[in-house]
Amino acid sequence: MNQQQKLVNWAQKELVRIENSIIEDGQGGYLVFARYHVEPKNGVVVVSDWCRHIHDFANKRVAISWCVADRVNNINLANQILSLDKKKQHLSADIDCRKKISDRTNALEFEEIVNTKLEPKITRLKAVSRELEKCINWAKYIQIKGFDNETARIHGF
Numbered sequence: 001m002n003q004q005q006k007l008v009n010w011a012q013k014e015l016v017r018i019e020n021s022i023i024e025d026g027q028g029g030y031l032v033f034a035r036y037h038v039e040p041k042n043g044v045v046v047v048s049d050w051c052r053h054i055h056d057f058a059n060k061r062v063a064i065s066w067c068v069a070d071r072v073n074n075i076n077l078a079n080q081i082l083s084l085d086k087k088k089q090h091l092s093a094d095i096d097c098r099k100k101i102s103d104r105t106n107a108l109e110f111e112e113i114v115n116t117k118l119e120p121k122i123t124r125l126k127a128v129s130r131e132l133e134k135c136i137n138w139a140k141y142i143q144i145k146g147f148d149n150e151t152a153r154i155h156g157f
Contacts, residue, residue: 032067035050038064040060045057047063055082062136065081065136069142074142081136088132091125091128094121102114
């Protein structure tokens with residue numbers, strides 16, 4: 001094997017490694033699977049690919065889970081993660097806003113009415129959080145399964 005063939009083999013192995021990696025970009029963000037840029041910004045985690053902004057996720061765990069689902073082309077899971085994250089962010093913001101309004105008032109009756117109206121939203125937030133957690137765990141399983149398959153292919157198992 002000549003020098004050029006060795007270099008080509010090394011480059012191919014490195015490309016496969018990079019395409020299966022999450023690498024810090026040195027500026028607080030991450031290059032995920034050589035396809036997505038994940039960057040914490042202003043209390044959210046911004047995910048983009050090379051062409052467009054995808055979504056501002058609530059946290060890095062949800063963002064990476066979406067990237068995993070999209071990478072393996074599991075469109076239903078990726079869409080579900082995206083949708084549930086949007087719902088969770090919306091409900092959380094609504095609940096926080098209404099709680100702040102309730103806390104500012106001196107009228108106990110008004111505070112009680114607001115808290116009563118918040119109960120179904122809090123219940124819905126818990127349900128959405130549970131569903132999102134299931135999706136995240138499924139994406140985690142897919143990623144681990146993918147690593148096992150990569151290991152099996154590389155080592156010939």
